[in-house]
Amino acid sequence: MVSRTDVVVAARRIAGRVHRTPVLTSRTIDAMLGAEIHFKCENQQRAGAFKIRGATNAVRSLPADTEVVATHSSGNHGAALALAAAEAGLQAIIVVPRDARASKRVAIERYGAEIVTCEPTLAAREAALEAVCRRTGATFVPPYDDERIIAGAGTAALEFLEDCPDLEQIWVPVGGGGLAAGTVVAAGGSAEVILAEPAMACDAKASLTTGVLRDALPPKTIADGLRTALGKRNFEILYNARTPVCLASEEGIRGWTERVAEIMKIVIEPSAAVALAAMAEHRDTATGRVGVILSGGNAPLKAA
Amino acid sequence: MVSRTDVVVAARRIAGRVHRTPVLTSRTIDAMLGAEIHFKCENQQRAGAFKIRGATNAVRSLPADTEVVATHSSGNHGAALALAAAEAGLQAIIVVPRDARASKRVAIERYGAEIVTCEPTLAAREAALEAVCRRTGATFVPPYDDERIIAGAGTAALEFLEDCPDLEQIWVPVGGGGLAAGTVVAAGGSAEVILAEPAMACDAKASLTTGVLRDALPPKTIADGLRTALGKRNFEILYNARTPVCLASEEGIRGWTERVAEIMKIVIEPSAAVALAAMAEHRDTATGRVGVILSGGNAPLKAA
Numbered sequence: 001m002v003s004r005t006d007v008v009v010a011a012r013r014i015a016g017r018v019h020r021t022p023v024l025t026s027r028t029i030d031a032m033l034g035a036e037i038h039f040k041c042e043n044q045q046r047a048g049a050f051k052i053r054g055a056t057n058a059v060r061s062l063p064a065d066t067e068v069v070a071t072h073s074s075g076n077h078g079a080a081l082a083l084a085a086a087e088a089g090l091q092a093i094i095v096v097p098r099d100a101r102a103s104k105r106v107a108i109e110r111y112g113a114e115i116v117t118c119e120p121t122l123a124a125r126e127a128a129l130e131a132v133c134r135r136t137g138a139t140f141v142p143p144y145d146d147e148r149i150i151a152g153a154g155t156a157a158l159e160f161l162e163d164c165p166d167l168e169q170i171w172v173p174v175g176g177g178g179l180a181a182g183t184v185v186a187a188g189g190s191a192e193v194i195l196a197e198p199a200m201a202c203d204a205k206a207s208l209t210t211g212v213l214r215d216a217l218p219p220k221t222i223a224d225g226l227r228t229a230l231g232k233r234n235f236e237i238l239y240n241a242r243t244p245v246c247l248a249s250e251e252g253i254r255g256w257t258e259r260v261a262e263i264m265k266i267v268i269e270p271s272a273a274v275a276l277a278a279m280a281e282h283r284d285t286a287t288g289r290v291g292v293i294l295s296g297g298n299a300p301l302k303a304a
Numbered sequence: 305m306v307s308r309t310d311v312v313v314a315a316r317r318i319a320g321r322v323h324r325t326p327v328l329t330s331r332t333i334d335a336m337l338g339a340e341i342h343f344k345c346e347n348q349q350r351a352g353a354f355k356i357r358g359a360t361n362a363v364r365s366l367p368a369d370t371e372v373v374a375t376h377s378s379g380n381h382g383a384a385l386a387l388a389a390a391e392a393g394l395q396a397i398i399v400v401p402r403d404a405r406a407s408k409r410v411a412i413e414r415y416g417a418e419i420v421t422c423e424p425t426l427a428a429r430e431a432a433l434e435a436v437c438r439r440t441g442a443t444f445v446p447p448y449d450d451e452r453i454i455a456g457a458g459t460a461a462l463e464f465l466e467d468c469p470d471l472e473q474i475w476v477p478v479g480g481g482g483l484a485a486g487t488v489v490a491a492g493g494s495a496e497v498i499l500a501e502p503a504m505a506c507d508a509k510a511s512l513t514t515g516v517l518r519d520a521l522p523p524k525t526i527a528d529g530l531r532t533a534l535g536k537r538n539f540e541i542l543y544n545a546r547t548p549v550c551l552a553s554e555e556g557i558r559g560w561t562e563r564v565a566e567i568m569k570i571v572i573e574p575s576a577a578v579a580l581a582a583m584a585e586h587r588d589t590a591t592g593r594v595g596v597i598l599s600g601g602n603a604p605l606k607a608a
Contacts, residue, residue: 043569103566222607257607262407265347265571265601297569301605303526303561 002147002237007154007186010057014152017056017087021045021156023163028263033279035286038167040160043268043297047107049225050156050179050295051080051143057152058141059084066090070138072097072118072125074224075104076296077143082113093138095128097121101224103300120219122228144176145231154182160291167191170291171275174204174245175226177234179295184241191291195238195245196278198223198253204230205245208238223253225271225296246285252277260294261301269299306451306541311458311490314361318456321360321391325349325460327467332567337583339590342471344464347572347601351411353529354460354483354599355384355447361456362445363388370394374442376401376422376429378528379408380600381447386417397442399432401425405528407604424523426532448480449535458486464595471495474595475579478508478549479530481538483599488545495595499542499549500582502527502557508534509549512542527557529575529600550589556581564598565605573603 024039042050055077059069069085071077072095085092092113096105097120108115118128133140142149156179157170170187174180174195184193197204198221203214213235219227230238256273260266272294279286328343346354359381363373373389374397375381382398389396396417400409401424412419422432437444446453460483461474474491478484478499488497501508502525507518517539523531534542560577564570576598583590 048569254607258604261565261571261605265352267565267569267571267605270607300562300608301565301571302608303558303574304604304606 002150002181002185004185004188006147006151007158007182010151011155011158013060014053014056014155018052019045020159023160024264024266026264033276033286034283035279035288035290037290037292038164040156040291040293041266042156043266043272043294047079047083048296048298049076049080050153050293051076052083053155054149054152054178055080055084055141058146058148059088059090061148062139066139068093068136068138069141070129070132070136071095071141071143072129073143074100074227076225076298078113079104079107079111079298081141082108082111086112093132093136095125095132097125099219101299104298107298122216144178145233147233149178150182150185150233150237152182153178154186156293157183157186160293161187161190164289164291166289167291168288169194169286170293171196171279171286172293173197173223173226173271173274173295175271176228177204177230177238179293180243181234181237183293184237184243193241193243194285195243196275197245197247198226198274199247199249201226202247205247207235208243208245211239222250223271223274225269226274246278246282248274248277248281252281256280267297267301268294269296272296306454306485306489308489308492310451310455311462311486314455315459315462317364318357318360318459322356323349324463327464328568330568337580337590338587339583339592339594341594341596342468344460344595344597345570346460347570347576347598351383351387351415352600352602353380353384354457354597355380356387357459358453358456358482359384359388359445362450362452363392363394365452366443370443372397372440372442373445374433374436374440375399375445375447376433377447378404378531380529380602382417383408383411383415383602385445386412386415390416397436397440399429399436401429403523405603408602411602426520448482449537451537453482454486454489454537454541456486457482458490460597461487461490464597465491465494468593468595470593471595472592473498473590474597475500475583475590476597477501477527477530477575477578477599479575480532481508481534481542483597484547485538485541487597488541488547497545497547498589499547500579501549501551502530502578503551503553505530506551509551511539512547512549515543526554527575527578529573530578550582550586552578552581552585556585560584571601571605572598573600576600
């Protein structure tokens, strides 16, 4: 199991290699949602998402003779691993499902990684990755079901609670559960962690309600970072902590992505808007001093 | 004429009532444009644009018995005056051309001002405003052709040069010329000021090249904040300083609006992207340490 100490050690390991992202507030959004919300801006993180935290923690924990790393990713973890590997002098190979956003592919290529395209199912991703590792001797750095990744992701909440020590809740989106589990571990009960999930990808809610880990639903939500099922380690941490899940509609997710841009003048990806959509659709769940981790900003917005 | 001292006095007058906006950098954009660019983020200013600086300076300079202020505005100045007036306990009436962005109307209403709609020509705006002032006794606070507005707008460059004292150039968009003239006055020759204008609204370039103040072109550019002609005072300041103007295409303006969102994760309106588009279309004009004032962020972006 990942401990809070692992998160603290990860924070030390990645210090100076990732941004300490700013915390923003918006009186307009507070008035709309009836809470005092603090936004941890991982959309402004290096490579545009919190994922660089786990990727850097994992890459910097590898044996010294490692030369190649590989992963499968719909985007943000792939770009993050590409960047973390390049900075550590390693080669990276990223297996990308063919329905991934073009902008996320571009980011992966920008950091000098090799892309291998596959079908958009977990089975296809795992098969393609296995072939890559067999062919190249690459070390697999998983996107979320990994203790180094969970501890690295938890560093966002660690910073958040340093900057805003009296948060009563922290809302995070849940897909594979790296950020979710990392936040639960980092918070250590000092703030209630509430997960937000697209209703169209509500496998985490089903898993955590029943205690049985479910498969992913068809990958249809606009929140493309949240289409995967929970990882095993992630599920264990979240289930043991009895972490609640709040669902959000597609319309709400799209609306809050645009509303945050309009009101706060910052770009977030739909996956990062799920917490706000869930709050708006479950009034009175978010109360008092509330933290929201804006998980990433890697989605194109069009000038209207 | 507006002096640098007027800008310094304005800065003192508006301190605490407007944000000292952050300065951001982007290595990716630097590499694309071949300069070391510093971005003064007036898109994250109160009411979403630099306009609150001049509006606050003007409102806080009015005689104590003033009760109502009025202006005409395609949007940002109107919202700024609405906010500045509300905070000073004054009523505001804003004449808005019917082609103004809906989002800008919403902002004006949010701050409690009354809206009067008119045709989208300068003549119609002025006629409607005159009627308002006659009917209500309102004091006109002009959008740009006003010494208090120019001095207030200049405070952005004043802060910028405090934070980045060795800027060699400052690029600003030019419409009515409030920000442009204020920046020229504030810089006082310590940095070269370069204006950026949509090619489809190139009246400022024509005016400053020929020395004869031209009328506005048909209001067709996507950069809706820059559709007006230069004000007389603004023209005088800019012409006396021999301020150069660099033009930008519509495609460039739209592209850089989206590119800034994608790369920097911040929302800017098309008017604020004109400087980057102009730089990209006139390579080698921007060199060394370059400042860009991102003038505003009040435009809707759509989730793709």
